[in-house]
Amino acid sequence: MIKNPLLEKYWNEKVSTLATLNAVSIPDPLKERHRLYSLCLMAITHHYWNGLKKGRDGEYPWNPDPATAGGKYLRDDYRGHNIAAFAVDKRGLVIDFEFNHNxxxxSSAEHAEARLVRRIYGLTQINDAWDVASPSAPATDDYNTFEEVTLYTTLESCSQCSGVMALARVREVIFLQTDPGMYMIGNIxxxxTEKTALESPLPVPGSMFDFSFFTELDTAFEGFTKEVMTKPFYKSPAGKVDNSPSVTSFLCTALAYDIYARAAKALNDLADGTTQLLFPDAKPVDRAGKEVTNGLTNAETLKEVLGFRDYAVQKGRRATPHGG
Ligand SMILES: [Zn+2]
Structure with a gap:
């Protein structure tokens, strides 16, 4: 006897039914918004890129000579996988960001999304610190802090982060690359989960808003998983080779770095007018699909993400020695 009605619904179905979500159609002006935030997150990740997953010694056959421009970044010390997340509020303002710091x-559990959710809970509770008068920041109930928050992450979320986001009731999670190792846990x-209780965020892959870098990352990673069998990711000084088709190894290659570099450039092209927004006056919608009247237009969102990018690359060290 299964006590949970939602689980009971799927109990005798195929696993594919449980792991499949109804397709969501996103209007073009909202697709453009998602692309702006996604480009910004990739630009920040690109800035803090590090590639020496196995340390400074040994060889990285997938990466260029460290003396070259791209090689310089790929040679930076390894502090965490090149994965980042940021959160956007109902109006479209970026709240904060975090990196993976495994x-x-x-610790293999220091993922960007879970770190970010905990960080934001810390920010919402700042008003109850001793001797802090901040009437403009009223206390937030722990169950509604995230109900209108969209979380962007560069890589599809794992079960830990999906669980944390479900407990926080994050509205939706946008991801910019598929992680096949995470068995579609976000969909499942x-x-x-029930709408009225701790509903898990709606997972939205980049393909749903025509984000070309999503397809590029997925395609490049698939190629990497095949080619790494004959062209190892790493050769240790003792001659040990690493042929693992790991997504975090892929995220240390020039292959991935180049895609992130082009995303960073695409944001610069919008900033200097080389390319234009198609829907500059569009506004965000809330969880119920209603337009947020004081929300940022797409043109204002471009300014917001450029400002946030500059903050993140200049000051956003997150109290850790992330290199610049
Ligand atoms: Zn995770």
Whole structure:
């Protein structure tokens, strides 16, 4: 006897039914908004890129000579996988961002999304610190802090982060690359959680808003998983080779770096007018699909993400020795 009605619904179905979500159609002006935030997140990740997953010694056959421009970034010390997340509020303002810090904190659970959710809970509770008068920041109930928050992450979320985001009731999670190792847990949790309780965020792959870099990353990673069998990711000084088709190894290659570099350039092209917004006056919509009247237009969103990018690359060290 299954006590959970949603689980019961899927109990005798195929797994594919449980892991599939109904297609969501995103209007073109909203697609453009998603692309702006996505480009910004890739630009920040690109700025802080590090590639020496296995340390400074040994060889990285997928990467160029460290003396070259691209090689310089790929040679930076490894503090975490090149994965980042940021959160956007109902109006379209960027709240904050975080990196993956697995390596820096010597823990395989230090993912960007879970770190970000915890960081934002910390920010919302700042008003109850001793001797802080901030009437403009009223206390937020822990169950509605994230209900209108969209979280962007460069890589599809794992079960830990999907669980944390479900407990926080994050509205939706936009991801810019598929991680096949995460067995579509975001979809599965979305189907198994109830609207009225701790509903898991709606997972939105970049393909749903025509984000070309999403397809590029997925295609390049697929190529990497095949080619790495004959062209190792790493050769240690002792001659040990790493042929693992790992997504975090892929995210240390020039292949991935180049895609991030082009995304960073695409944002610069919008900034200097080389390319133009198609829907500069469009506004965001809330969870119910209603236009947010004081929301940022797409033109204002471009300014917002450029400002946030500059903040993140100049000051956003997150109290850790991320290199610049
Ligand atoms: Zn995770």
């Amino acid at each position: 390596r820096l904190l010597n 949790l979305r189907n198994l």
